[in-house]
Amino acid sequence: xxxxxxxxxxxxxxxxxxxxxxxxxxxxxxxxxxxxxxxxxxxxxxxxxx
Numbered sequence: 001x002x003x004x005x006x007x008x009x010x011x012x013x014x015x016x017x018x019x020x021x022x023x024x025x026x027x028x029x030x031x032x033x034x035x036x037x038x039x040x041x042x043x044x045x046x047x048x049x050x
Contacts, residue, residue: 032046032047034047
């Protein structure tokens, strides 16, 4: 039973991390246009460290 719980926990964690990764990538490409006045925290992760 503990192995089943551990397996399910790892699966849920992997799905969560995959969801986070998918939300930071763009199918169109990365657009770091800082002139639009978008706050830095609202921009894609790759643009936040300029």
